[in-house]
Amino acid sequence: MNPINFVILAAILFSIGSAAVLLRRNAIVAFMGVELMLNAANLALVAFSRIHGQLDGQVMAFFVMVVAAAEVVVGLAIIIAVFRARQTISLDEPAELKG
Amino acid sequence: MTFTTPEIAWAPLAPIIIVLGAASIGVLIEAFVRTPATRRTVQLILGLVSMAAALGTLAVQWASLDGAGTQVMRLMLTVDRQALAWQSVILVFGLLGILLFASRTRSGETAFTPLGAATPGSIEETLARRRGLEVTEVFPLLLFAVGGMMLFTCVTDYIFLFVALEVFSLALYIMVALARRRRLMSHEAALKYFLLGAFSSAIYLFGVALVYGATTQTSFAAVGRAIDVISDRDGLLLAGVVLILVGLLFKIGAVPFHSWTPDAYQGAPTPVTAFMGAATKAAATAALVRILYTSLHPLEWEISWMLWATAIASMALGTVLALVQTNVKRMLAYSSVAHAGFILVAFAGLTAEAVVALPFYLLAYGLATIGAFAVVSQVRERTEDGAVGAEAVRLGQWAGLGKRSPLLAGAMSLFLLSFAGIPLTAGFIGKFEVFSAAVAGGGWPLVLIAVIASAIAAFFYVRLVVLMFLTDVPEGAEDSIEVDDSPLTRFVVVVTAAAVLVLGILPAGALNLFENAAQFLVTANG
Numbered sequence: 001m002n003p004i005n006f007v008i009l010a011a012i013l014f015s016i017g018s019a020a021v022l023l024r025r026n027a028i029v030a031f032m033g034v035e036l037m038l039n040a041a042n043l044a045l046v047a048f049s050r051i052h053g054q055l056d057g058q059v060m061a062f063f064v065m066v067v068a069a070a071e072v073v074v075g076l077a078i079i080i081a082v083f084r085a086r087q088t089i090s091l092d093e094p095a096e097l098k099g
Numbered sequence: 100m101t102f103t104t105p106e107i108a109w110a111p112l113a114p115i116i117i118v119l120g121a122a123s124i125g126v127l128i129e130a131f132v133r134t135p136a137t138r139r140t141v142q143l144i145l146g147l148v149s150m151a152a153a154l155g156t157l158a159v160q161w162a163s164l165d166g167a168g169t170q171v172m173r174l175m176l177t178v179d180r181q182a183l184a185w186q187s188v189i190l191v192f193g194l195l196g197i198l199l200f201a202s203r204t205r206s207g208e209t210a211f212t213p214l215g216a217a218t219p220g221s222i223e224e225t226l227a228r229r230r231g232l233e234v235t236e237v238f239p240l241l242l243f244a245v246g247g248m249m250l251f252t253c254v255t256d257y258i259f260l261f262v263a264l265e266v267f268s269l270a271l272y273i274m275v276a277l278a279r280r281r282r283l284m285s286h287e288a289a290l291k292y293f294l295l296g297a298f299s300s301a302i303y304l305f306g307v308a309l310v311y312g313a314t315t316q317t318s319f320a321a322v323g324r325a326i327d328v329i330s331d332r333d334g335l336l337l338a339g340v341v342l343i344l345v346g347l348l349f350k351i352g353a354v355p356f357h358s359w360t361p362d363a364y365q366g367a368p369t370p371v372t373a374f375m376g377a378a379t380k381a382a383a384t385a386a387l388v389r390i391l392y393t394s395l396h397p398l399e400w401e402i403s404w405m406l407w408a409t410a411i412a413s414m415a416l417g418t419v420l421a422l423v424q425t426n427v428k429r430m431l432a433y434s435s436v437a438h439a440g441f442i443l444v445a446f447a448g449l450t451a452e453a454v455v456a457l458p459f460y461l462l463a464y465g466l467a468t469i470g471a472f473a474v475v476s477q478v479r480e481r482t483e484d485g486a487v488g489a490e491a492v493r494l495g496q497w498a499g500l501g502k503r504s505p506l507l508a509g510a511m512s513l514f515l516l517s518f519a520g521i522p523l524t525a526g527f528i529g530k531f532e533v534f535s536a537a538v539a540g541g542g543w544p545l546v547l548i549a550v551i552a553s554a555i556a557a558f559f560y561v562r563l564v565v566l567m568f569l570t571d572v573p574e575g576a577e578d579s580i581e582v583d584d585s586p587l588t589r590f591v592v593v594v595t596a597a598a599v600l601v602l603g604i605l606p607a608g609a610l611n612l613f614e615n616a617a618q619f620l621v622t623a624n625g
Contacts, residue, residue: 081216
């Protein structure tokens with residue numbers, strides 16, 4: 001199988017992820033979109049690494065995974081704090097900040 | 100396949116290790132020191148000492164730097180004069196920021212919630228407040244942010260830039276959510292800042308993956324060299340570069356990637372806004388300078404349209420939206436968007452002058468930002484029982500501040516005039532340097548727009564000055580405003596005001612320093 005297909009798959013996943021962030025109004029779903037984008041980047045890194053016959057891209061994917069895990073911790077903490085205060089995580093609902 | 104252990108020169112990293120090490124010790128202090136009051140004192144001293152020590156180490160390194168600098172871990176981290184200059188600017192912001200974090204109002208309350216995990220308005224929150232709890236975790240978080248930003252200025256590899264970006268961003272997201280008053284707003288600001296920040300770093304990362312695919316490289320210099328070799332500039336490379344720039348422009352807060360700025364500035368606790376506004380912009384600009392000058396300059400023609408468009412859009416939209424704001428923090432946030440535009444103006448033509456002008460501009464802008472938000476944190480509403488209440492952020496509430504507190508109103512006017520770029524303030528020298536760099540690079544249409552935007556922006560800065568000094572306190576509202584007098588905040592206001600004046604009247608020293616710093620150890624050409 002041609003590894004360039006994985007790059008195309010990564011681009012599709014990235015587009016789905018960014019569409020989710022921009023269009024969905026649920027904070028958790030939007031956040032899942034971000035995670036999908038990060039994993040699309042990982043897939044692209046690994047696929048390119050395979051195409052170039054280097055290990056660099058695969059090593060970098062590990063760094064990205066660790067950072068993404070840390071990001072989940074902070075992100076879910078913030079989302080839970082918002083949910084406990086408002087009983088909703090809709091991004092349209094909180095509207096204290098306008099202008 | 101075999102791996103070779105990388106040889107790491109640890110000594111040049113000493114300032115960053117000191118700050119991040121102190122942050123880790125700060126986390127341990129949270130666990131082992133019981134009483135909140137002691138914890139606060141210990142954390143404050145630790146933060147101040149570690150950042151001062153890091154600043155001292157930077158000075159020693161600066162003096163003893165033979166030649167251009169050191170490469171730590173081949174091509175991944177570079178400690179040169181450029182990095183040292185930006186790191187000291189960020190440390191100065193960190194030192195001023197931690198003083199604001201530690202300051203308390205007359206009634207003894209900090210800017211932070213007593214218990215971050217307690218739901219706003221719940222019994223736990225009341226109990227935590229009554230027991231005098233404090234979220235002293237903000238001190239190690241600030242140190243992590245400062246350490247991450249310092250790393251951000253000396254990283255010369257796209258992937259490690261992403262790691263450094265997240266180190267300081269994650270700390271900032273948490274700090275934004277910890278306001279004592281208006282907590283729902285603070286939560287909402289943190290949620291928006293987090294989602295958009297994570298979105299932009301994902302965009303950046305995908306850009307890096309595409310550039311890696313096109314060039315087989317991830318370090319700045321190697322990518323720069325590879326771009327020169329690629330003859331037909333394929334779409335993969337250009338798409339990747341554009342995505343990388345989007346990620347960085349987001350951190351600077353340029354239009355159309357600015358939407359987090361007003362919300363995060365308004366919702367965050369004011370000391371956090373002060374530190375974040377000054378230091379994030381400086382760190383992001385430092386990284387943008389290094390990337391554009393050492394890695395992407397062969398593509399200058401292809402990417403200049405993007406920098407020009409965002410610069411013009413930021414100046415125009417930032418200025419116009421700041422005009423219509425009625426909230427002081429929000430007005431300063433939109434003014435920061437306009438300043439992001441001025442920063443981008445300097446990149447026209449990628450001249451050598453811009454590398455001197457930008458650190459000075461960011462230093463002047465950052466000092467005025469920290470000072471202005473320090474003043475904002477002092478102007479309070481008075482509660483019914485006469486105590487110090489929430490911050491008075493509506494513009495109308497600032498009427499007649501000059502009579503209530505000439506010192507604060509005078510300092511605030513100085514900061515606003517510096518933002519506007521009036522002579523004898525640091526802001527004027529910064530703008531002058533940035534604009535002349537852009538003219539030298541052939542960006543005179545940009546400079547023309549920038550001058551017009553500055554003139555319009557002067558209107559809303561001066562409007563606030565007039566409001567403070569020439570407008571009388573409205574009838575019946577004499578008792579509604581309380582000016583707090585926290586000694587630490589007063590100290591920060593005085594120091595930043597003095598610095599803005601000194602840099603405005605005698606800029607030569609700082610400019611010489613940044614001129615010495617205007618060289619990169621590793622470039623694509625060398």
